[in-house]
Amino acid sequence: MKTSFVERTIAGLSNGMDFAAFADTSAQARTGLLQRVDPRVKVAGILALIVAVATTHSLVAITAVFLLAVALAVASRVSPMDLAKWVWMPVLLFSGLIALPAVFLTPGDRLGSLPVTAQGLRTASFLLLRAETAVSLSSLLVLTTRWAHLLKALRVLRLPVVLVVILGMTYRYIFLMLETALDMFESRESRTVGVLEPADRRRLASATVGVLLSKSYQLSSEVHLAMQSRGFRGEVYLLDEFAARSVDWLWLGFFFAVAATAAWVGR
C-alpha cells in the first residue's frame, strides 16, 4: 500500500528514536567487553582504525578489520543481527547501489565473456567494504559508550569545550524535537480523512517545519534564561571523571597496533 508522506515521516522519526533507545540500552550493558573500556581510549582507538581502513590499499586488511569489529561487537553483547538491521543493510542498500555500476563501467581487463572488469569488481569491493567497516566501527563506539561519556571523550581530539557542550545539548534537544515533530504529524494524521491535495501536503510540510522553527526559537530563549538563572556566564566547564587503568592502555596499544598493521599491509 502506498503510504502518505506523513506516515513515512512518522516512520523515519520513530526509527531514529528506536535506534537511540537501542544504542542507549546497549551502551549500558555492564557485561559487555568494550563497555568497560575508557571512552577516551575507544574514541582514539576506533578513530585510528577508521583512518587505517580509509588509508589501506588492501582488501584483505579491510576485511580483517571488519571481522575484528564483528568479534568486538559480539563480545560487547551487540548481536550481529542488530548490526545487520541498523547498520549493514542501510549501508548495503545505499553504497551497494552506487558501487554496482562501477563493476561494469570501470575500464580494465574483462573477466572472460562477462561485461565485468577485474578493476571494476575491485573498486566496487573497496567502496562497499570500506563503507561497511567504517560504519560498523563507528556504531561500535556509539553502541558501547554512553553519549555523555562519548562527548567528553571527544576532548582528547582537542575539540573546543564549547563545541562539546553544544554537541551534548543538541543531542538532548534532538529527542525533544523528534517527539514534538512526531506528535504534530501523528495528530495531523489522525485528523486527516481521505487524501490531501499535493499543494496542501506541501503547505502542511512547510507549516510543520515553520512551527518547529518558532518552537526552537522560543525553546532556545527559555533554555538561555534557565542557564543564566543557574549562573551561566558564557564560560563552560566539563567534569573530567575518566581515569585510565592499565588495561585501558593495553586496549589503546591493541587498537593502534591493528590500525598500523592494516595501513602497513596495504601501503
Added chain:
Amino acid sequence: MHIPDGYLSPSTCAALYAGSTPFWYASLNKMKRRLNTQAVPLLSVFAAFSFVIMMFNLPLPGGTTGHAVGMGIAAIVLGPWGSILAISVALAIQAIFFGDGGITAIGANCFNMAIAGSLMAYAVYRVIAGGAAIESSRRVAAAAVAGYCAINVSALLAAIEFGIQPALFHDASGAPLYAPYPLHIALPAMMIGHLTIAGLAEAIVSGGVVAYLQHAEPALLRSTAPGAAIAGESAGWSGTRPLWIALGVLLVLTPLGILAAGAAWGEWMPEDFSSPAARQQMAAASANQAPPAQAPAGLQRLATIWTAPMPRYAPPMLKSPQFGYILSAMAGTGLIVLAFLTGTWIFTRVRR
C-alpha cells in the same frame, strides 16, 4: 549527499577538514561575540532543529518525496555564521551517532553542505530579496531560489570531490581506490538528481517556511533583512516579472534549435572532417567550398583538452534531445543569473 567513509581518499578528507576549520573558527567567534551567553543554547537548539528537518519526508510535485538539508532556512533565520555551525553540528551528530555520512568525511560534508551551502543560500537570498518588505512574496521566491542554489552548489562540490578520486587514487592495475566514477559520470549523476528532486525539496522547504513565518512569526525573518521596506512601500516583483516570464518561455522553447538544419558554420568537430554527410553539410554552408581532407592539426590537438560536461547540449545518458536541451538551458541560464547576482552583491558590498 552525505558522503560516507571510503568514498574520498584520506588526503581529500584532510584537505576538506583543513578548508572547513577556518570557517568553523570564524563562525564560532562571530556567534559568541554577537550573542554572548545566548550562543550556546541557540546553536544547540537550532542544530537539533536542522537534524530533525533532515529526517522529514517532503512531498514534491509528481507524487515523489525527498529530503532537504535545511541550510536555506537556517541561513535565512540565523544568518550564514549561525547556519554554518548549526548544520555542521547536526551533520557531525548524524555521522557519529547514526552512521549517516562518514566520520572521515565530516569535514567534506560540512564543507559542502554547511559552509558552501549556507554561504550560497545567504548570498542568493540577500541579493534576490533586496530591500523587499518582510511580507513580500519576493522574499518567498528569494528563499526558494536560495535553497535550490544552496543544495546544488553542495551537490556540485560533492560531485567534483567524487569525480577527481579515480584519476588521483588508483592501484597498479588501474582500479580506483575510492569513489570509482570520473567527473564525466559523477557530475551528471549527482546533478540530475539535485537539479530536480533534491533541489525542489530544498526550494519548497525554504520558500514554504518563509511564507509561513511571514504570517506566523515575521520577527524571525528580520535579522537577515536589515534593509527591509515597510509593507506597501516596496515595488516587490512587479518591475521584473515580465522579464522572468519571458526567460521561462525562452527556456521551454530551446529545443526549437534542434529543428534547424545542418551544423552551425565553424562549429565543426574533428570527426566531422572524416564523415561524408558532415563534409557535405560543411561544403553546403561554405558556398560549396570543399573542406580540407583532414581536420586541421591544431583543431585535433586542442579538441581533446576540454570535454564539456554536457556535450552537444545534452548529458550523455539522456535519451531525449528535447529534454537535454531544456536541461542545458536551465543549467546555463541558472549559472549566468547566479554569476550576475553574485557580482551585483559583491559590487554593492564594496560600494558600501
